[in-house]
Amino acid sequence: MAKGKRKVPGLNGSSMADISFIMLIFFLVTTSMDTDRGLHVRLPNPPEEQELQDPPKIRKRNSLIVNVNMNNQILVTQGEKQAVEVEISELRTIAKEFIANPEDKVDYPEKHAVELPAPFGVQMVTDKHVISLQTDRATNYDTYFQVENELYGAYNELRDELARKTFGRPFVQCTEDQQMACRQYYKCMISEAEPRTYNQH
């Protein structure tokens, strides 16, 4: 016969906390918050009728035309020079040289005195340069993206160099005002022409 109620031995729950801690950490690590990264671009305003009819005139020396064809080959035409086919890896150097024009060459973009925010004051910058990116409808998106990436990379590197020289620290560590000033020194001027289908005519 049972001798009344039997006592259930108490369960030791002290390790429960550890177990749930491990689970908590597991979930914290695995569920990525879906951090979305990307290349930020600003599209131009919608085209107006008048603009389409007579596009704004750009002096030859101020223009760098990057053409990506349907076979994903990159053709660069700078000013009056002959068009050359380049690799993606070369594009950044070409763009940097073009944007900054450090030696003030005649066939590179002209420089103008422009009032910039402190501490720059009035500086000679290539404010009229335009990088025109032309693609075919059959161009691969990946190639286009890599080209964009290199072009924006050129601006970012120039700004970074400028920030290091002027403020003594990398661009990303500068204050908002300093970043703004650097941005205006090297203003981003990438224009994307409407795509063409070359193989149709």
Place this chain on the structure above:
Amino acid sequence: MSKFQNKGKAEMPELNTSSLPDLIFSILFFFMIVTSMREVELKVEFKTPAGTELEKLERKSLVSNIYIGKPTREYRVKLGPQSRIQLNDKFAEVANIREYVQDERESLAERDKPYMKISIKGDKDTHMGIITDVKMELRKAWALSVVYSATQR
């Protein structure tokens, strides 16, 4: 001698930790609920390109997504392997984009409207034709702040 004499060593009272697991569990559940996986069911496959000059998207509530890629296997039979656009939960045409942008913009608070961003999640192997069409529509809809979604290289 006095009433306040120490009676040997005072024992440290033991802390009751039996509610600790419950506490941790509730944090766990909080995280499991808050980290939402993805809001829309994807009907296109895309593998975003890899880049180096990427920036983080700061406020996700301001971002509207446009997915461009090949239809997933179950839809490929019907739609073919051509790249398609997905807005919200369904396939769309280029002409639908303007309406979509307007709807998304309406859903934002008045002060947030100028900061609206469009994230283009395009597949690497897509052709530029469809992307430029989308971009043109975005320009016409005055949604000029665009992000090409990508992975860090």
